[in-house]
Amino acid sequence: MTSSPFLNDIRRFMRTRGYSLSTEKTYVYWIRFFIRYQKLRHPKDMGAAEVVQFLGFLANDRHVSVNTQKLALNALAFLYNTYLESPLGDLGFQHANKPAKLPVVISSQEVGRILAVKNNRDRLISSLLFGSGLRISECLRLRIKDFDFSRRALTVHSGKGDKDRVTILSPSLQGNIEAAMASAIEIQTFRPRRFIPI
Template sequence: MKTSPFLNTIRQSMRARGYSLRTEKTYIYWIKQYIVFHKLKHPSSMAAQEVTAFLSHLANHNNVAVNTQKVALNALAFLYNKVLKTPFGELDFKHAKQYRRLPVVLSTLEIKAVLDQLEGKDKLLFSLLYGGGLRITECLRLRIQDIDFDRLSLTVRDGKGGKDRCTLLSSLIIPTLKEKIVEAKVIQAEDNKQGIGPSLPYQLGKKYPNAFRQSGWMYIFPSIGLCPHPLTGELCRHHLHDSAPRKSLKKAVKKANLDHKRISCHTFRHSFATHLLQSGRDIRTVQELLGHSDVKTTQIYTHVLGQHFAGTASPLDALF
């Protein structure tokens, strides 16, 4: 399929600056939407007025969430600031409505009920999500070298915002995790016979052409099939796609009779944070484990605790 030279220029600009593939796809999507909205006019012939009209349209007619509108704005800011070199300055657009939605949190018994309905790699994966407060993509991108059994810790590489962090590894899943690592090494060994290995960061693959043979770079949750590397086009084995665990979770939630709740992969991360605060861990520690830049982001979990704000209880409790 033929790709627009203009969009290719944007992609190359993002890759030169080290943007993630996920961010690249998202920005390209919103830039396309912007161009289509203005009837295929080239962005270089448009400016702040057109950007304002597009962002206001998202809020007024598409009813997008505030974060979605922010992502669209960031994509257009990158386009004009970094690619076209014509910053559009201050904008006066209608902001999307921002609602504060409390995260869905499961009790420890509910977490156990869901995990009991899972088997094999799915049970291990969701145990890691809950045990370490991981995002689903962070978990799927874990490589063998990111596990430290001695220190009971996991290292999340290039997490949200491009940050690395360490989080907790539960001792309960060590035997299962070691078995999964052995399985992953067997897959890697078979791939290596064909000159194939796990997908690597582009620049690292160029600098160390044989790194794909080192077991440390193997994904703990490798994909079933091979695929072309998104940047180099070379055949490799990527990590499992996030659609697979999502389907397994949906079935497990139904079997556990919890399908009346809005449970997603991220619910396990929310539950991790809330349960740590319930057990008396200080909020700064939880903030660091989650990788939040601002403690205000972590503070939302204080609102889903059984007792809010330093143990304050309902006045009704004092009547009986």
């Protein structure tokens, strides 16, 4: 599908100002959606009232999440405030609200049953995820030097927000961890020593 000259110009505008490609794609998507919803009227001929109407449509008819609605608002705020230099001002707009739902949390017994059917490698990964509160990507990036058995601590580098943190390490996993370390050293003699070979 051929893009309009207007949308192409927005792309060029964003690229010359260093916006990321993902931001560019997201903003152009929502700007195109907005224009189509408003029956192909040019944004210069519209303003805050049409933006609020569109955001209401997303919440009430499309039942989008709050975060999706915020993305659409950010895209349209960029369109008017930055690209068209025609600030929307205070929209007096309330974000969509969805009732909070409690997460489903499995019990320790259920975790045990899951671990019982895994192979040694996956059981150790899952035990670290559950016991130390790691994300999968954090677990798979662990190095031998990140383990401190004397303090029962585990150092996570470049976690969420690119931050380092120290978390707990279950002493019951020490034997399995040391076996994985020995395997990693043997397999990766000439490579950086990643804790779990992948």
